[in-house]
Amino acid sequence: MNILWDFDGTLFNTYPAYVEIIKEFIHEVVSEEELLSHLKISFSHTAQHYKLTENQVKEILDRERMLHPAQTPPFPFVEEVLKFAHINVIMTHKPRGEVLDILRHYEWENYFLDIVAGDDGYPRKPDPASYIFLHNKHRIDLAIGDREIDILPAKSMGIKTCLFQNTTPGADLYVSDYKEFFKTKGIDM
Known part of the structure; x- marks a missing residue:
């Protein structure tokens, strides 16, 4: 096969680490489950849904790149x-x-x-x-x-x-x- x-x-x-990073940029109280449900569609969808700015998206992606493989x-x-x-x-x-x-x-x-x-x-x-x-x-x-x-x-x-x-x-x-x-x-x- x-x-x-x-x-x-x-x-x-990778999602638990990504959720923790993204939660820091969302200005409303949101559960990990809700955030994950949006990530399961796509990161672009998540950024649009939570109205993340271009700078916030860039910082999130930069922080994701800094994760140690043991965190994923x-x-x-x-x-x-x-x-x-x-x-x-x-x-x-x-x-x-x-x-x-x-x-x-x-x-x-x-x-x-x-x-x-x-x-x-x-x-x-x-x-x-x-x-x-x-x-x-x-x-x-x-x-x-x-x-x-x-x-x-x-x-x-x-x-x-x-x-x-x-x-x-x-x-x-x-x-x-x-x-x-x-x-x-x-x-x-």
């Missing part, structure tokens, strides 16, 4: 799925350097045959251009993401999709933890 992965919120549990750990059992797959690739809006720093920290760089990062010049999701590139090169069987924008490009191409910790309609498969992934494949862990 060849899997295309989203990065933030799919491979790595991998989800439990995701490494087992990476080992199970024949080919793993990443498509993320995160800059390549940040992705590589985190992968190196966890010694995971060898799990991924290819990466399309936010600074590679492709349009942002849900535009399918990066997915088309990765699919033409690696024949993707499944796209896994935590947001609807992560699965829309794959759906438009006829690739099977999996939403992680998200029940938005439209995915072929839903898992709340990666142990469930193996249950859907009939494999006991």
Whole structure:
């Protein structure tokens, strides 16, 4: 199986750290759950919803870049799925350097045959251009993401999709933890 992965919120549990940073810039009382529900749509949506200024967005992104990889750990059992797959690739809006720093920290760089990062010049999701590139090169069987924008490009191409910790309609498969992934494949862990 060849899997295309989203990065933030799919491979790595980055949202708790991101929520803490963003909360400092919101001038109203907002729960972590509410903020997370907006982030699960997109960061752009979140910035627009909370009327964050351009300077605030820049400062938030700068602070996110300063996070140590230990503050954004991998989800439990995701490494087992990476080992199970024949080919793993990443498509993320995160800059390549940040992705590589985190992968190196966890010694995971060898799990991924290819990466399309936010600074590679492709349009942002849900535009399918990066997915088309990765699919033409690696024949993707499944796209896994935590947001609807992560699965829309794959759906438009006829690739099977999996939403992680998200029940938005439209995915072929839903898992709340990666142990469930193996249950859907009939494999006991």
